[in-house]
Amino acid sequence: MPRPLVPDRRERLLDATERLILERGFDAMGIAAVAAEAGIGKGAVYLEFTGKRDLLDAVLRRATRRLRDRVRLEVGEAPGLGAAYRAAARALLDDPLMTAAFLDDRAVLGAHVDTVADDRYRRRHERFVGWVRGLQARGALMADVSPEHVALALSSATIGLLSAGRLLGPMTPSELEGAIEALGRMAAVFEVEPSAGA
Structure with missing residues (x-):
């Protein structure tokens, strides 16, 4: 007799992975630990994901959608x-996984970042340029x-903040919030005030 399907198996695995990444970091997390944390057999993990990197990629995509x-x-x-920009900062600061990744604390993403070989970051940047172009239109x-240039400047500033903890020393969430608020104010300089008659 086949085993019954685990309800919400994929989400349970993603939740377990996110918790373990935050607790241990990606490099120290294993498939067996994810399965145990989710209360699911190790083999069932492979019914949803090809492996550890696929799990992390899915967790990060879910966090980005969030x-x-x-x-x-x-x-x-x-x-x-x-x-x-400010709303994104507040959302970032309230999301433990993305905050940890942004602050680069506890080696959350580990060596995974260096292994990303596709053009996802370029595509994400091009979508941002398109959004900024739409604002202008x-x-x-x-x-x-x-x-x-606006998109590149803001993206570069954000990437700089991602590595600031490693280069300048640890940042507190308050310092990060202040830096992003400052970037939001700088970005607002390019905005056009609506006319009084509009």
Whole structure:
């Protein structure tokens, strides 16, 4: 007789993986530990995921969707550049996995980051450029700034914050929040104020 399917198996595995990554870091986490944490047999993990890296990738994609959904809920579908950046920062700071990754504490992502060989980061950046270009097209961003340059500047600043803890020493969540608030204010400089008659 076949074993019954575990309800919400995939989500249970993702939840367990996220908890273990936060507790131990990706490099110290194993499939057997994920299975035990989820209360699922080790073989069932492989019915959902090809391995440890696939699990991490799925956890990070889920966390990214979580952040995006929260930002949309807070600022709607058509926020300004500064408001979107600030909302993303608040969402980031409230998400333990993404905060840990952003602060680079406890070696959360471990060696996985160095093994990503596809162009996901380039595609993500191009989507950001497209979003900034859309702001400009609807008149919410100065016409004389390059969307590519704005997106590159904000992306580079964010990447700099990702490595700041490693290069400058640990940052507190308060320091990170202040830095992102400052970036949000700088980004808002490029916004166009709606006219009084609009």
